[in-house]
Amino acid sequence: MNKLKLIEVGFLIKTIYSMILFSFVMIVISENKVKAQQVQGSSSITLENVSYGNHPNQVIDFRKAKVDKPAPLVVFIHGGGFTGGSHDKVNENTIQQYLDEGIHHASVEYRFLKHADFPAAHEDCIRALQFIRTKSKEWGIDKNRIAAYGGSAGAQLVAYLAWGDDFANLKSEDPVSRESSRLKAVAFWGGQSTMDMNWWVDNIPGYRRDFHAKKESKRKDLSFIERRALINEISVINHITSDDPPTFMRYGMNPDDPIPSGLKRARGWIIHHVNFGIAMEEKLKLNGVEVVLNYPKAKKVFKDERSFLIHHLKK
Template identity: 70%
Template structure:
């Protein structure tokens, strides 16, 4: 049984200063991350049941919820958008994908969260946890089977959904706040183009085409090296993998042996979402005995895409 998760003891409340390495990295990457989203802005053809429902006090702490036309509690899939933790929007989502889930009798939600201009790390991760707990607290009112919740997301959103899936449960059974007593776990997860770690030195060593000069020097005076390492480790999803994690489907847009694109701008976005991130996470998940599927061009996996994978687990 997994213990309830508590935030590390280092100084990284939402009001703490940002580690420059992350701010520089993702601020510079955000145009590429936004362009790499697997969901594109579309007219909202599918009517939202509950729009911009607040789960916190900040304007970005909102949820859109689409309710499937079913009787009784139904499973739910959650989407978290990317954008380098500095941009993107929860309403930029594939309507075809939303409708496919609704047609299968699966509710759909899309979460917004605070960006780094609003609050520093780990604010996006705290928001993802709180949003999921809030949704679970609405299980009776919204007709959700709280034991059948899965999630998918791209890039930064991939990191957040993997954090929900792999980090220890944040449920606090002794809390006076009923929302905090809810579980933050998932039954399945599908990160798309996600990064295994925020240790950029690892990127230099393992990611083709990645140049350390893309980003800042990472120096910071208000945290000790030990505190910086603790924060980087907490936000690096690979370190949370353990045997009781849910089935995982990861997808990337390039083959491991694919050449670096000749266009510098394309090469940069290509490296930021490289399949090598997925390979190292796949290895770790397999070591821990977790069911995992890694999809990339020419890879043989039993599911066509993340939607097929999540539907399989949510409709069992």
């Protein structure tokens, strides 16, 4: 795999994500209306707001399944356009179904753009996963059976964990940094394969070259070659290789569906289009990686993210 050069690409990632920020926020608003509940204070929380860093947003909620031996863990990473959302807005029914299967559940919070530039969120999620592994004995986790799921911005973060190199630094004096950042399986919805806007023009219905023209024109501090190199680094499809974990992707439209009416709805539809998933599915298959792509008319091998992750975590 190609390890992302986190520090070098940070400022460009911020610019590119700001291009699509409005649409991410529109989508997360609608997503949070669907059975999302505040779980703060819920009796199901075993450990609440456990710090994995110094920033107030660097926290984890952990829910322990009723098991008497080390058990698998599923990690949730929320969306919100990297400007909002919350780790404590989780579907309680989903959590309980994992717990009933003997699978622990963790929900990760991370820094937003108002706190730190990109790639802070990505670094936080890596650190959170490594931190969780240091707690495997104390929390009863089988560190070799950890999966992650998320949507929208969370899709980018879990794909980053799944397809990036292992960020473990075995020579580090920091025990957290020595832990693996790899996953056993990953599931997400509405994720983008690339941040190459030329690809979007050619492959995403309704996307026009002038969609982000004003914001793109502000980036005059990079040469064309530098810009292309950095865009390639932050496009998750470029990091797919044969040792990646089983992957489940879900999208809310068919490839041939018409563009919905209304600017806000159309923007969200474009940003989360199934053609991104089709491109990733093709590359995953070429590399021999197990992949399931769900959209309304697709054959349902697994009905949802939950059934897919449970299947792989209980193998």
